[in-house]
Amino acid sequence: MTSTIFNTSRALQFPQELFEFSRDVVPINSPSMSPSSSSYYNIVSISPSSYPSPSPASAAPLTGSVEDMIQGVNYASAAAGIIFSSGSELGQRISFTQQIQQLTDTYQQFILEMGEESAANLISESVFYISIGVNDYIHYYLSNESNVQNMYLPWNFNQFLASTVSQEVKNLYDISVRKVVLMGLPPIGCAPHYLWKYNRGDGECVEEINDMIMEFNYVMRYTVYELREDFPDLNIIFCDMYEGSMDLIKNYELYGFNVTTDACCGLGKFKGWIMCMSPDMACDDASNHIWWDQFHPTDAVNSILADNVWNSLHTKMCYPMNLKDMVAPPKS
Numbered sequence: 001m002t003s004t005i006f007n008t009s010r011a012l013q014f015p016q017e018l019f020e021f022s023r024d025v026v027p028i029n030s031p032s033m034s035p036s037s038s039s040y041y042n043i044v045s046i047s048p049s050s051y052p053s054p055s056p057a058s059a060a061p062l063t064g065s066v067e068d069m070i071q072g073v074n075y076a077s078a079a080a081g082i083i084f085s086s087g088s089e090l091g092q093r094i095s096f097t098q099q100i101q102q103l104t105d106t107y108q109q110f111i112l113e114m115g116e117e118s119a120a121n122l123i124s125e126s127v128f129y130i131s132i133g134v135n136d137y138i139h140y141y142l143s144n145e146s147n148v149q150n151m152y153l154p155w156n157f158n159q160f161l162a163s164t165v166s167q168e169v170k171n172l173y174d175i176s177v178r179k180v181v182l183m184g185l186p187p188i189g190c191a192p193h194y195l196w197k198y199n200r201g202d203g204e205c206v207e208e209i210n211d212m213i214m215e216f217n218y219v220m221r222y223t224v225y226e227l228r229e230d231f232p233d234l235n236i237i238f239c240d241m242y243e244g245s246m247d248l249i250k251n252y253e254l255y256g257f258n259v260t261t262d263a264c265c266g267l268g269k270f271k272g273w274i275m276c277m278s279p280d281m282a283c284d285d286a287s288n289h290i291w292w293d294q295f296h297p298t299d300a301v302n303s304i305l306a307d308n309v310w311n312s313l314h315t316k317m318c319y320p321m322n323l324k325d326m327v328a329p330p331k332s
Helices: 035-040 096-114 116-124 134-141 145-151 154-174 192-197 207-230 241-250 299-311 323-327
Strands: 002-007 126-131 179-183 235-239 259-263 289-291
Touching: 096 116, 096 154, 116 126, 126 154, 126 323, 134 145, 134 154, 134 207, 154 179, 154 207, 179 323, 192 259, 207 235, 207 241, 235 323, 241 299, 299 323
Parallel strands: 126 179, 179 235, 259 289
Antiparallel strands: 002 126
C-alpha cells in the first residue's frame, strides 16, 4: 500500500513526489530491489506547509518531531495489505488499518503542538495518496492463504476489500482529510512471476488474474463515486492503474520499451521464478524493461504512470479528474 500526504501548494510544483517518497522503502528479504518497486508499498507523508512550526521543546513521537513531520511523514511497510494477515509469511509488517491508526496518532500530536484549528487546516489542505491491495492478491488470495478461495469468490473478496478501504477513508474524513487519491491495482496477471507460474510460453497475460484485478478496480471506482455522493466536501479521485499499465504494455514501442515480459532482475523463465537477490542478477539497462522483478515495474514505467496521475499526459486513468485538476485553486 502506498499513501502519501502532501501540501497542495507544493504538489503543484512537484507531481513526481507521489512516487519518489517511496525511494527508501525496500521489501523484506529483498536487498536489491529497484527504487520503483516500492511504489506498491506503504507510505504516508506530509510535505512543507505554511503553518507555524512547533516549539523546539516539542516532545517527539515515535515517528519523529512535529517539526519534521510537517515536512514529510512516511509510514511505509513492505508487503502489507488491506487485510491484516496479508504478507504475514514475509515477516513483520504494518497493515493498512494500523497505518491509519498511526496517522491518527500523528494528528493528535499535531493538535497538541499547534492547536486543533491549525492541525485540522493542515490535514484538510493536504493530499492523501493511497495505493493498496496488490499484496492482498499476491500474498493472500492467489496463494490461497487460510483457504480463502473456498470462503470467498473473487467478487465477494473484492467487495470485502473495497468496503474495508471505504471505511478507512471515512476514518480519514473524521480527522479532517478532504483530498484523497485512491489508486487501483495494476495488471499483475502480466507480471513475470505469473507468466512463469502459469507456463505462458507465449508471454500472454494470465486472464483469470487480470479479470479479478479489473473487477476490483471497478468496485473501487464505484466506491469512490459513493464516497463523493455521501461526503460532498470530500475531494476523492480514483486512478485506474490497470488502464494506465495496459496502455504501456499494448503500446510498448511508442513508449520506448522493447522487453515486455521478462523482468530485469531475477532467475528462471521470464525472470519470474526467483526474486532479485543481488545486483549481479540485474540486466544492464532497466529503462527498456516494463518489469523490474517478479511483480514490480521499473522506474520508467512509474514515471509514465505518475504523469498520468498528475495530468493525464499519456492516457486518462483518473476519475472524475486528474490530480492537477483536483488541487488547482478554485477559479474566481
